[in-house]
Amino acid sequence: MTKQRICIVGDGLSGLMTAVVLAKVPGIEISLIAKKGVKNVDKRTTAISDTNYKFVNQNITSLGSKLFWPSKKIELFYETSKERINFLNLNEANSNLMYVFENDKVKSTLLKEIPKNKIKLIRKDFKNLDELKNYDLIILCVGGQSKFYDNIAKKRSIKKDYKEIAITGYVRHNHKNLNTSQFFLKEGPLAILPFSKNYFSFVWSVKKSFFENNSKRIINLVKGKITELFNFEQDIAISNIQSYPISLRLRRQYHQKNILILGEGLHTVHPVAGQGFNLVLRDIKKLNEIIKYYVGLGISIKNSYALNDFYNSRKPENTIISLGVDATHSFFKQNKYLDPFKEIIIKNIKNNETLKKFSKIISNQGLSL
DSSP: OOOEEEEEEOOSHHHHHHHHHHTTSTTEEEEEEEOTTOOOOOOOEEEEEHHHHHHHHHHOGGGTGGGOEEESEEEEEEEOSSOEEEEEEEEOSSSOSEEEEEHHHHHHHHHHHHHHTTOEEEEOOOOOGGGGTTOSEEEEOOOSSOGGGGGTOOSOOEEEEEEEEEEEEEEEOOOSSOOEEEEEOSSOEEEEEEEETTEEEEEEEEEHHHHHHTGGGHHHHHHHHHHHHHTOOSOOEEEEEEEEEEEEEEOSOOEETTEEEOGGGTEEOOGGGOOHHHHHHHHHHHHHHHHHHHHHTTOOSTTSSHHHHHHHHHHHHHHHHHHHHHHHHHHHSOOTTTHHHHHHHHHHHTTOHHHHHHHHHHHHHTTOO
């Protein structure tokens, strides 16, 4: 039987992960198109849930546990004018809530999997979708702003400009037993993600005006804020500082004919809840299941309902989770009129065991219950 041909455009985390996972489906031939002569060094970290970690680990054994830093505890804090309230602690005694990995190390390992899985790597400056007409399925993993999406997603997307900038970086420290944390500060939410014994990464989402007014002293501001939050007595070293604008974008159309949008091109969400790449992995998992099903039946992907099945199964969760993250961000934003009422609500969250359980389930499994 002739193998069905799938072309994946983009060698970021989403493209590489999709290529290596789908390459293991019998009867499939994978090509991966990457920009010629471009090496993107991604000095950031990503957090994924326990369920997504197990999916990745089962499908790409070469990644191994050493690349992932587990977390059994997540602490959430809310800053008022008088105090910082530790309003929610999520704990797991016998399993991990999440795992953090360095993007560049995982990408490097995935690139080594390309020849092992007989994936054809094509380095070229891709300019026209017509160049790919001989493939049975085309998957676009080319970031959030590609012009190629305009030819596919005709329906208007859900968009929102937060007018915020995410500041990211690494921190070297000598503090013991540092937990994954989320601080809702007056300047904006700050996430702390440990990824080794003496390093953690941070994501601090601040107003664009705050960033622009303080752009020349961002490192000192970050250093001072982190030192204050954790009462560090010893000096800390900050590296790999990056920044990027934050927006919400949800595609209402996922595919056209045999062309599918995947990754950040499908949904870009606020980093406050760390759900962005978790949604991508759930998309890849579902796509893998659907392609296995159709190929196993001997049905051509190109002329099937495979992409329609993917759209119907993934759009509800992607939409609900993304808008839920947006609502969460809106709730915790500083507002002098609503803050007194929020403080009452937040102080009552701490002892709500049902909410804790629900939060852990959604964070781990999404809505795929």
